[in-house]
Amino acid sequence: xxxxxxxxxxxxxxxxxxxxxxxxxxxxxxxxxxxxxxxxxxxxxxxxxxxxxxxxxxxxxxxxxxxxxxxxxxxxxxxxxxxxxxxxxxxxxxxxxxxxxxxxxxxxxxxxxxxxxxxxxxxxxxxxxxxxxxxxxxxxxxxxxxxxxxxxxxxxxxxxxxxxxxxxxxxxxxxxxxxxxxxxxxxxxxxxxxxxxxxxxxxxxxxxxxxxxxxxxxxxxxxxxxxxxxxxxxxxxxxxxxxxxxxxxxxxxxxxxxxxxxxxxxxxxxxxxxxxxxxxxxxxxxxxxxxxxxxxxxxxxxxxxxxxxxxxxxxxxxxxxxxxxxxxxxxxxxxxxxxxxxxxxxxxxxxxxxxxxxxxxxxxxxxxxxxxxxxxxxxxxxxxxxxxxxxxxxxxxxxxxxxxxxxxxxxxxxxxxxxxxxxxxxxxxxxxxxxxxxxxxxxxxxxxxxxxxxxxxxxxxxxxxxxxxxxxxxxxxxxxxxxxxxxxxxxxxxxxxxxxxxxxxxxxxxxxxxxxxxxxxxxxxxxxxxxxxxxxxxxxxxxxxxxxxxxxxxxxxxxxxxxxxxxxxxxxxxxxxxxxxxxxxxxxxxxxxxxxxxxxxxxxxxxxxxxxxxxxxxxxxxxxxxxxxxxxxxxxxxxxxxxxxxxxxxxxxxxxxxxxxxxxxxxxxxxxxxxxxxxxxxxxxxxxxxxxxxxxxxxxxxxx
Numbered sequence: 268x269x270x271x272x273x274x275x276x277x278x279x280x281x282x283x284x285x286x287x288x289x290x291x292x293x294x295x296x297x298x299x300x301x302x303x304x305x306x307x308x309x310x311x312x313x314x315x316x317x318x319x320x321x322x323x324x325x326x327x328x329x330x331x332x333x334x335x336x337x338x339x340x341x342x343x344x345x346x347x348x349x350x351x352x353x354x355x356x357x358x359x360x361x362x363x364x365x366x367x368x369x370x371x372x373x374x375x376x377x378x379x380x381x382x383x384x385x386x387x388x389x390x391x392x393x394x395x396x397x398x399x400x401x402x403x404x405x406x407x408x409x410x411x412x413x414x415x416x417x418x419x420x421x422x423x424x425x426x427x428x429x430x431x432x433x434x435x436x437x438x439x440x441x442x443x444x445x446x447x448x449x450x451x452x453x454x455x456x457x458x459x460x461x462x463x464x465x466x467x468x469x470x471x472x473x474x475x476x477x478x479x480x481x482x483x484x485x486x487x488x489x490x491x492x493x494x495x496x497x498x499x500x501x502x503x504x505x506x507x508x509x510x511x512x513x514x515x516x517x518x519x520x521x522x523x524x525x526x527x528x529x530x531x532x533x534x535x536x537x538x539x540x541x542x543x544x545x546x547x548x549x550x551x552x553x554x555x556x557x558x559x560x561x562x563x564x565x566x567x568x569x570x571x572x573x574x575x576x577x578x579x580x581x582x583x584x585x586x587x588x589x590x591x592x593x594x595x596x597x598x599x600x601x602x603x604x605x606x607x608x609x610x611x612x613x614x615x616x617x618x619x620x621x622x623x624x625x626x627x628x629x630x631x632x633x634x635x636x637x638x639x640x641x642x643x644x645x646x647x648x649x650x651x652x653x654x655x656x657x658x659x660x661x662x663x664x665x666x667x668x669x670x671x672x673x674x675x676x677x678x679x680x681x682x683x684x685x686x687x688x689x690x691x692x693x694x695x696x697x698x699x700x701x702x703x704x705x706x707x708x709x710x711x712x713x714x715x716x717x718x719x720x721x722x723x724x725x726x727x728x729x730x731x732x733x734x735x736x737x738x739x740x741x742x743x744x745x746x747x748x749x750x751x752x753x754x755x756x757x758x759x760x761x762x763x764x765x766x767x768x769x770x771x772x773x774x775x776x777x778x779x780x781x782x783x784x785x786x787x788x789x790x791x792x793x794x795x796x797x798x799x800x801x802x803x804x805x806x807x808x809x810x811x812x813x814x815x816x817x818x819x820x821x822x823x824x825x826x827x828x829x830x831x832x833x834x835x836x837x838x839x840x841x842x843x844x845x846x847x848x849x850x851x852x853x854x855x856x857x858x859x860x861x862x863x864x865x866x867x868x869x870x871x872x873x874x875x876x877x878x879x880x881x882x883x884x885x886x887x888x889x890x891x892x893x894x895x896x897x898x899x900x901x902x903x904x905x906x907x908x909x910x911x912x913x914x915x916x917x918x919x920x921x922x923x924x925x926x927x928x929x930x931x932x933x934x935x936x937x938x939x940x941x942x943x944x945x946x947x948x949x950x951x952x953x954x955x956x957x958x959x960x961x962x963x964x965x966x967x968x969x970x971x
Contacts, residue, residue: 268351269704270294270335272486272730274478275319276328281727282319288312290707290727291334297706314373317433318354325466327473330358331482331730338411338418339489352408356469357485359477360425366481367472368419370408370428370453372401377432378439387448400443401430402454409453418488427472429455429465436460482730486704516557519694520565523548523660526692527569530658531619545689547653548660549680552696553709558662559826561696562624565660566603574619579605579652581628581673582826583806608633610655611644621656625826626663629675649675649683666718669821669892671880702898705732712897715920716890717847725922733903733931736918740786740835743907747833750903750932751815757831758809759788760819760896762889763872764837764909766854766863767793774799778862781818781835783909791817821892824899830931832900836908838868840889842916849886851877868909902931 270291273281281287291311295303315334322330333355353373360367379390382397392398405428413419413426432440435458442448443456457465526546552558562578569576583606607623611633623629633644633651644651653659661680668675677693684691702708707729714723726734737743744759751757761781767790768778775798779787791808792798803811808819809827818835841848852869856862865871872892875885897904906921908914 268298268335268337269333269489269731270298272331272333272482273728274329274331275322277728277730278315278319278332279323279328282312282316286725286727287315289724290729293710294707295335297710310373310375314375314431314433315354318371318373318431321462321466322356322469325469326475327358327469329476329478330356330469330473331478332356333482333485336489338408339416350408350411352405355412355485356473357478357482358473359481360472361470361474363423363425364474366419366422366424366484367474368412368424368426368485369469369472370405370412370426372405372428372430374401374430374432375434376440377434379442381442387442387445390442400449401456402449402451405430405453406449406451409451418485422484422488425472426452427455428453429457429468431465432456432458433462434459486731515694515696516561519548519550519696520561520568522692522694523565523658524568527574527620527658531574545653545687546658547680547684547687547689547691548658549677549691549693550660550662550696551664551677551693552662553664553666553706556696558664558696559624562622562660562662565620566622569620570603576620576622577603577605577618577655578622578624579607579609580624580826581607581630581675582625583822607648607652608635608644610651611642613651613654617654618656620658620660621652623652623659623661625667625675626661626680627665627668627675628670628673629679630672631674647683649679650686653683653687653689666713666891667825667895669825669888669895670874671884671888672874702732702900702904705729708732708734709898711920712894715917716893716897718890718894723920725920732900734906734921735903736906736908736914736921738907738914740783740788740907743833743835743905744786744788746905747831748815750831753932753934755830755902756828757833758814758819758824758829758899759817759833759835760821760824760899761835762837762839762893762896763820763870764839764852764868765790765865766871768862770794770798771862775802777802777817780862782864783835789817791819791823821895825895828899828901830900830902831905832896832903833905833907834893834896834899836893836906836910836913836917837870838909839870839872840893840913841908841910842913847886847890849882849889851875851885 271278271287271294278287281290288308288311292303292308295307311334315332319328319332322328322332335351335353336355337351352370354371356369356371358367359365376392376395376398379392379398381387382389382391388400388403389397390400409426409428411417413424419426430443432443437444437458437460440456440458444458448454448456455468526548530546550558550561566576566578607629610621629652630648632646633648635643661675663675663677663680665676681691683689707727708731710719710721711723711726711734713719714721717723737746747757747759765780765782768780770776770792771778775792775794775796777789777792777798779789781788781790789802791805791814792802793805795804795806797803801813802817803814805823808814808817808823809829838852839850841850850867850869852865852871853867854863854871855866857864870885870889874880875888877885880888897906906917908917
């Protein structure tokens with residue numbers, strides 16, 4: 268849980284715009300499932316603003332304020348609820364020049380009285396009863412942050428803590444600061460009388476520069492900024508992963524592993540009678556909640572035990588990236604990544620486990636127009652998948668369906684489990700890992716696109732995700748290329764609003780189909796082979812170094828991520844009179860070049876033709892496509908709309924972006940976090956993945 272991360276000076280700017288408290292309240296509702304009380308809201312409005320004001324007065328407005336957070340995402344698993352701290356101040360120490368952190372408890376107590384004569388550990392607060400001295404709470408949080416599992420462990424840091432009672436005087440809270448009060452680096456207490464002392468101490472803790480860099484390091488250590496999925500797999504050679512599963516993720520993985528040990532045959536005692544119970548796991552969660560990370564970790568853990576495991580998906584782009592960028596040269600590894608349509612004939616013997624990622628892309632039947640009749644599916648595709656294995660795990664997000672024949676829903680899986688008399692276990696992932704860990708950004712995207720009933724508010728910069736709207740496609744491309752050349756991962760994507768030409772001639776030249784004024788760029792190659800000038804096949808466009816100059820669509824981007832993503836919204840979805848209007852395009856053929864061009868702007872997606880998809884379904888699929896495209900970035904999204912009125916609307920919803928230090932350019936990132944995309948492994952580098960097959964080895968893979 269984390270409600271906000273901003274420099275003190277930016278928090279005050281946000282408050283002046285009357286957007287700070289509404290943003291915090293929305294985040295609170297997301298994590299807690301209930302509305303923040305008026306007491307909580309007024310505490311934010313008073314205490315946070317007072318602390319930020321003192322930081323600015325001390326000439327430390329650059330210090331980052333991380334509001335309402337736990338030391339790690341594992342706080343959500345703590346018995347009795349997460350242990351959260353009001354504010355973590357992060358910056359650079361002025362003398363040691365290392366990471367400097369102050370943990371802050373904000374109290375609006377105006378007076379306290381001693382409970383016990385011998386000690387000040389407990390005090391009476393009028394209207395609130397007996398309370399612990401704030402230092403006791405800070406002591407526990409100090410150990411959470413600095414202990415062996417804490418985010419500061421292993422770093423060069425200075426850390427302390429204090430309580431701030433801006434409504435109180437020294438005399439009115441004398442027991443808190445008396446000679447017998449708790450002591451320690453975390454036991455400072457400041458009142459309204461001590462504001463000058465607080466400001467002086469802030470200057471001793473923090474340098475006048477720094478802040479964003481140090482905050483990025485801390486957030487990364489807290490698990491809020493994770494490695495890109497493909498890079499994590501490459502680092503591990505595919506044998507295990509570097510995903511450190513947290514909170515709900517870890518719970519899901521552990522329960523599935525436990526179920527597997529009970530239901531699957533015992534490899535040490537194969538003669539024992541097998542447990543014939545069927546178990547199906549259904550894991551739901553929005554874009555970026557770590558579904559694929561859990562799925563890939565499960566695959567590695569189960570394979571290390573000698574289980575037969577396949578990883579099925581409906582995405583050619585995801586599978587292609589895994590096979591080419593992670594499993595290059597390893598046919599055995601590549602063959603474990605399959606498609607939903609590969610199980611018309613079930614394997615004999617059945618797989619131990621089939622992991623079905625992006626199960627929202629399931630089809631009603633397995634069908635391919637190039638297959639002979641006997642190869643076509645005759646039963647629901649979900650039943651084919653269940654026939655193929657003893658234990659199935661489905662990962663699903665219903666708001667990522669982008670084709671009319673995609674039928675994967677919670678109800679579909681539930682009905683299949685009931686038909687098989689299987690035990691269905693459901694889980695939901697909530698923590699956000701893509702988009703900088705900003706669930707606020709995900710909610711904002713959904714509201715802007717009309718996927719929820721929420722009124723789309725103006726974007727509130729939260730220090731986790733950056734979004735901006737540009738005036739020209741050239742400006743968008745310049746930003747994306749600049750970040751890519753600096754070392755970040757970056758791609759341009761667009762709505763399917765232009766015809767898509769097959770590679771031309773023997774040289775397989777890519778036609779510049781995406782045409783906006785005098786700015787012309789090609790779609791990614793519509794082929795499985797390399798094209799002119801080394802343009803990569805479509806299935807690896809997202810990860811190949813020569814894919815930067817081409818434009819991807821939802822079908823080649825879904826399931827993948829980059830640091831920066833430039834999104835071109837076309838004329839299939841435009842804003843008119845306060846409403847979204849959806850349009851289908853018309854094309855014509857250029858007589859001299861035999862290529863198709865736009866006659867009437869709109870959608871040119873062949874999957875959503877008017878003859879096969881009604882208007883309501885068309886609108887739903889277009890919204891979902893842009894939802895996918897707008898949630899591919901882990902740090903920043905840059906948006907351009909071809910429609911002037913739509914562009915004006917998006918600019919209004921994004922608002923001013925001139926917020927100090929929040930544009931996460933490669934140069935603004937700390938060196939420790941500048942992790943360029945990794946090249947694919949060399950052929951022959953990997954070891955056999957099945958070396959423990961049949962041995963019953965229970966050795967767990969190492970997490971690097």
